[in-house]
Amino acid sequence: MPRVNKHIIFLSFIGAAIIFYSYAQYVALSVNGMTKHQAIILNKPETYQFDFIAERDEDYELSLEVERDLTFSKQHCLLGMQNPDCSTIEEKLNIAWSIVTNGQMINAGQSQKSKKARIGSTISKVLTEFSGSKGQHYQISAQVVEADERLTEGNIVIAVNALLLEKTTIKQSFYSAIAYIFLLLAGLIWLFSYFKNKMDSVKTNEPDEPFV
Structure with missing residues (x-):
């Protein structure tokens, strides 16, 4: 096997292995109870409740997640996140939430008071x-105090995610970038090899100049 082909196979294998490893880590954490979602309907006031069991001693995050179906700036504004373009778009949605365990409320608040965001495949x-x-039951309650029909397109959910999962998502993005670099190098080497072989073939097939 030509040496160039060995380099292409090696780089492609490394890139694919990195992508598989990072994705497998993310899926393993998601399947093993590190995340929990509850869809909510925003066209009318309603209360939603769901239980969450912590699979490990870990810090968790309660958030509203929206698919990126609207324009980036508009979704930011509708969710009440700080954005200089929000002067003409008012935040309407307000959700009162609480977290209860063993009959005791450990935290509560309203969504309009939060301005922190995370950007990924969802907002x-x-x-x-x-x-x-680990093993503790938590009851999440979310009451839609004021609905906002403009966000119903985004399939909004209230979610509990382990912060470890968030860190893994960041790592997954980093590993994916490295993997794509390996795959890009493999592609460039293949292209260089392809055109070099073409040029060599043309030179080989050129007729000899007549002897004068």
């Missing part, structure tokens, strides 16, 4: 963070 408005204990 998340962080409501709070709390420390979870």
Whole structure:
């Protein structure tokens, strides 16, 4: 096997392995109870409740997650995140939330008071963070105090995610970038090899100049 082909196979294998490893880590954490979602309907006031069991001693995050179906700046404004373009778009949605365990409320608040965001495949408005204990049951309650029909397109959910999962998502993005660099190098080497072989083939097939 030509040496160039070995380099291409090696770089492609490393890139694919990195992508598989980072994705497998993310899926493993998601499947093992590190995340919990509850869809909410925003066209009318309503109360939603769901239980969450902490699978490990870890810090968790309660947030509103919206698919990126609207323009980036508009979704920011509708969720009440700080943005200089929000002067003409008013935040309307307000959700009163609480976290209860063993009959005791450990945290509560309203979504309009939070301005912290996370940007990824979805746009998340962080409501709070709390420390979870392995095996502990937590009841999440979310009451839509004031609805906002403009966000119904985004399939909004209230979610509990382990901060470890958030860190893994960041690592996954970093590993993916490295993997794509390996794959890009493999592609460039292949292109260089392809055109070099073409040029060599043309030179080989050129007729000899007649002897004068």
